[in-house]
Amino acid sequence: MVTVKEALGLIANCLPAFKVQNIRLEKAHGLYLAEDVTADRDFPPYHRVAMDGIAINMAAYKKGLHQFPVEGMVRAGQKPQALVSSDACLEVMTGAMLPAGTSIVIPYEQVTITNGSATIAENYDASEMMNVHQKGSDVKEGSVILKRGTKISAPEIGALASVGKHAPLVFAPSRIAVISTGDELVEIDNAHPEDFQIRKSNPYAIKALIESFGPFPVDLFHINDQQDVMMREIKTILEKYEIVLLSGGVSAGKFDFVPTVLRDLKVEEIFHKIKQRPGKPLWFGRGPVGQLVFGLPGNPISALFSCRRYVITALGWLISGGQFKGVFEGQKVVAEATYQPANGATGRTVCQSTVGEASDVSPEGLSRSGKRREGLSFFRPCLIKQGMASFYTTNGSGDLLSLCGSDGFIELPPDHEIKAGEEIVLFSWRAKQ
Incomplete structure (x- = not known):
């Protein structure tokens, strides 16, 4: 029988190599980056107009000019424009590229436009590049904006999209099978179970617990307490899944076949039983090709506590590339x-x-x-x-x-x-x- 710390150490020693994959950005939420992400250009990539108004040459304003002929209008998404006369102005919209020859944006609230001429309010306190989001002021090209091991949530999705990472490299979530065992278990839609039967709550609770920590693909199975059937079905599941969780069948009862079946399937027992309460009968082993196999106790509280303490911990290590995020x-x-x-x-x-x-x-x-x-x-x-x-x-x-x-x-x-x-x-x- 091992302690909690010993069990965690043994599980850590059995963790497989991290797997990575490129995944479409819209599917990446909740996953962890497997690479540093850098800015592919300056951000913003140009001097960006930050307020609707007029763009003028600051030197002209310093000369005492307050009235400027309007040469035209520049909107967001328009190709670069230039001021023809340094004593004139261009109307500019938020998000537009600052026109060449201008160096300040005066907001509409401080401007009156009549008959094609813009007049700036008296005593307006102007300064060079005011109301301009300057090129590269956020991030310079080549700078690391997201580090390996970062969890991808809404802000990270936006950042990845802005640098063109349509398929970021992430740590691949393991495929997980949750198997309930026991002849006494019936489906949850059984409206009238017999007195000796109970609805199988464990697999649904375990699946929900796992999915609350990330986008892990989890499939549910049920196997009755028949050793030959258990042998056949677990063998098939081991061939398809990287992590297998069994609920029940790991104690000392005469129909607790799980440890025997796993041993016959060449799943190496790493430990069986932990010095903890509840959840003492916990079984853990490693499959023939490195699958992680957890035999959780059948009692609901024991199963959930053991899943949270050991399975979620292992998943956190795997999905974060060893960063083991909080x-x-x-x-x-x-x-x-x-x-x-x-x-x-x-x-x-x-x-x-x-x-x-x-x-x-x-x-x-x-x-x-x-x-x-x-x-x-x-x-x-x-x-x-x-x-x-x-x-x-x-x-x-x-x-x-x-x-x-x-x-x-x-x-x-x-x-x-x-x-x-x-x-x-x-x-x-x-x-x-």
């Missing part, structure tokens, strides 16, 4: 009350939430194996209200309804008293915004 990490919270491990983590302890990421889930922490400790790590669901985080106990690992409305869970380390003011870690059910 979206997958735990959030620091500070305990306001003292936690005594001897009491089995019962009762309610209040924690003050703080800004920042948890240090023990950094890439370095992920790849190191911690020293073995006696005792169990406890995972407890958590609520956050008015900046305060409180965690509580549930009515066992099958009490799925107790998680409704919770914000995530807190990991309480084994054999360690958490003192008031000490940092602990909250693992959210959803990606932080």
Whole structure:
């Protein structure tokens, strides 16, 4: 049996090489860049008119001219224009290229135009290049605008489009299969399950949890507790998916065939059972061609806690190219009350939430194996209200309804008293915004 830190280290050692792909920009939201992106030209690429008005030569204004004949109009998207007379002006629209021979834009609010002549308001305080967004003032050509490992959201989509990256290189999300097991499970549209049957909630909850952290392709399957059927169907799934999650069938029951079937399919067992509660029976292995295989416990709370703590962590490493962005990490919270491990983590302890990421889930922490400790790590669901985080106990690992409305869970380390003011870690059910 391994500790939580040892399990994370073993999973990290099994992670496959990062895969990259070019993907159409409209499909890139939520993915991570696999390359630095540079500006293909200055931004803005020309002296851009920043307000509707007239463009004049500043030297003429300094000579005392306040009335300028209008030579024409320049709009956005029009080819470069030039002022013919330095004592005249051109009307210009926002976004247009500043005409050659002009060096300032006077907004319409400060101008009166009558009979083809523009008069500037008295005592207008003008200066060179006023109301002009100057070429290269944002970014110079060749400058890195987005770094490798950056998560692509709306602003990044806009930036990529502006530099012509119609198919950016990204870290490819792994194909994921979620398999529920058990003869007692029936479809969720079964209106009248028998007393001995339950609707299969785990695969839907696991799929939703994974998809809340990124655009991962997740497919759902169900296999009954028949060893030959399980062998055949898991073999087919392993041939098509890079990450396989099984829910149930990993404990010590006589119909818990998952570990045996996986071993027969040449899936190498890396560890089975973790010093944690809930979720002790967790199984993890590596397939014949490097597939990651997680055997999650069948109890709903155990399955969700284990998926969030281990599967989401691994996905965060893979999809960010090792950058391990904060979206997958735990959030620091500070305990306001003292936690005594001897009491089995019962009762309610209040924690003050703080800004920042948890240090023990950094890439370095992920790849190191911690020293073995006696005792169990406890995972407890958590609520956050008015900046305060409180965690509580549930009515066992099958009490799925107790998680409704919770914000995530807190990991309480084994054999360690958490003192008031000490940092602990909250693992959210959803990606932080």
